[in-house]
Amino acid sequence: MNRKKLIKSIQLLFLSSLVLYFTGCNEDDAVSGSLKVISVKLNDAPLENNMQNVPLSSTFEIVFSAIVDPNKFESAFFLMAGAENIPYTVEYLNQSTKVLINVEDMALATEYTIGLDSGNIGLEGKVLTTGVAYTFTTAAGNVKTPCLSASEDCIQQLSFMDNADQPLSFEVYANHDFVDDPEFVWDFIDKVVVVVHGAERNADEYYGYMLNALESVDMESTTLVIAPHYQDDSTAPTDGLVWNDSRWREGANAGNANASISSFTVLDTLVNRFSNLDKFPNLKTVLIAGHSSGAAYTQHYALANQVEDAHPALNFQYVVANNQYFYYPDGQRYDEGAGTFYEPMDCAGYTYWPYGYEFAVSYLDGVDAATLTAQQVSRNTIYLLGSDDISTTGTLNTTDCQATLLGSNRFARGENMFTYMETFYTSTHNHRKIIVPNVAHDANGMFNSSEFKQYVMEFE
Known part of the structure; x- marks a missing residue:
């Protein structure tokens, strides 16, 4: 066999082998499936x-x-x-x-x-x-160990300056050191819950109530929980902001000499801090909740603050639980017997702050009544009402006509406020009513109810 024929035979053999190989593979796959x-x-x-x-x-x-x-x-x-x-x-x-x-x-x-x-x-x-x-x-991402003890270890201090440039402080309970560690990026936080205490100023207990509620629905790991502490002289540190009467719940200025710092300004400072999207890049929801006197604070702050409009990317929610002092945008009040609204003629001061716009706190200087009404109607306000909060004894104000015009008990006052919105701003208001059955004037019962937890889970 000459050289040329040998090469051609080798080529044919090689090609035949390739065809046989691929054909065999295909046939094998077809047979074996x-x-x-x-x-x-x-x-x-x-x-x-x-x-x-x-x-x-x-x-x-x-x-x-x-x-x-x-x-x-x-x-x-x-x-x-x-x-x-x-x-x-x-x-x-x-x-x-x-x-x-x-x-x-x-x-x-x-x-x-x-x-x-x-x-x-x-x-x-x-x-x-x-x-x-x-x-x-x-990935682990940024990791922080939360503070869950409602002890001094969980206290953060905000700093303020009085009119004489002297430092003042304000304490909050928080599950993370968002004040003390200003350089950290809180990329695992998508919600902030601020819970405001009642007349007893027991911020530590309210902090515990809210932590328990969030832990029970597995939301604590992505939520910054803050409980501001509005103190008086008996508990505040030497340089602490103090409110020696109940007007902290209405936005009044602190009682410190040379201080023009509203209780609402404190919350503005908090909101502006955690609304910094460079530090909280994944924050979506800010939920401010209060019970009793804290509910009065929350309702008034919801309609009065200007910081919400400065942060349009965030979803603000205001939970008003078992409140007894409501702001109304006009002189209409609900007659529970007649089931209609009317304008009372025999109660001087029933449209004064905190019941109405007249003589409002200095925090609202330069803000007109129409602006307040627009903010009140448009802002996401939830009336969380305990069905058994119907007592007329204890701390319920049943002597001043300004308060009694709001309703016969706390449950009725919340119902009447929501009815007002449904009557006069039917298609424009952003208010909701959630009733918690079988709970009276009990902050822990309200915030650890299945109704409140179900509402909070809407933002998970």
């Missing part, structure tokens, strides 16, 4: 078992040796954190031989398992004979 996973990737890089610091939003790619049936694939696929199934979306590419799984908003520092059970998931009965599974852990 097998389906194989060729590759698995995470964000365009090979996925390895026990990978760490996986981004909270990620894309997984699985490539198969043949076409998969989407319905069968999704029955066999799993993505879990412990026993919990995690939501995802799926895309099918290359005639369904490539599958993309998109996952968003996974939890920080959490172990997940992703995989595919063996079985018939391909077209024409092709079977994945060997399943696959990988574990991975998401």
Whole structure:
């Protein structure tokens, strides 16, 4: 055989071998009905078992040796954190031989398992004979250990200056050191809950009530909880802001000499601090809640403050629980017997602050009544009413006509305020009423009720 014929024979043999190889593979797949996973990737890089610091939003790619049936694939696929199934979306590419799984908003520092059970998931009965599974852990992100004790360890101090440039302080309970650590980026916080104490000024107890409520619905890890403490001379530190009467709940200035600092200014300072989106880049909701005297504070702050309009990207919510002192934008009051509104003629001062606009606190200097009305109507206000808060003894004001015109008891006063909004601002108000059955004048009972928890979970 000459050289040329030898080369040609070798070439023919090589080509025949290639044809036989590929034909054999195809015939083998057809006979066996097998389906194989060729590759698995995470964000365009090979996925390895026990990978760490996986981004909270990620894309997984699985490539198969043949076409998969989407319905069968999704029955066999799993993505879990412990026993919990995690939501995802799926895309099918290359005639369904490539599958993309998109996952968003996974939890920080959490172990997940992703995989595919063996079985018939391909077209024409092709079977994945060997399943696959990988574990991975998401990125830890910024981590802070929360303070949950309602003790001095959880106290943060805000700083103010009086009119003579002397320092004054104000204490708040908080589950994170957002004041003492101004450089930290709180990227795991998406909600702030401010809870305002009642007449007993027991901010520590209110702090505990709210923490318990949030922990019971697994919301404490992403929520900054703050309980401001409006103190008097008997409890305040030497340089502390003090309010020696109950007018802290109405926005009055502190009683310190040379101080023109409203109780509402304190909350403005807090809001402006945690509304800094450079430090709280994922904050979405600010919920301010108060009970009893704290509810009066919350209702008046909701309609009076200017900081909400300065932060349009945030969803502000105001929870007014078992209040007895309401602001009305005009002289209409509800006659419970007649079931109608009317203007009283025999109660001097019933439109004075905090019941109405006249003689309002200095915090509102330069703000007219029409502006207050527009803010009151438009702002998200929730009347959280204990169905059993109907006592007319104790601290309920039943002697002053300005108060009694609001209703016969706290429950009725809340009902009447909501009825006012429904009557005069039917289609424009952003107010809600939530009744908590079988609870009286009890802050812990209100904030740890299933009704309040269900409301809070709307913002999860």
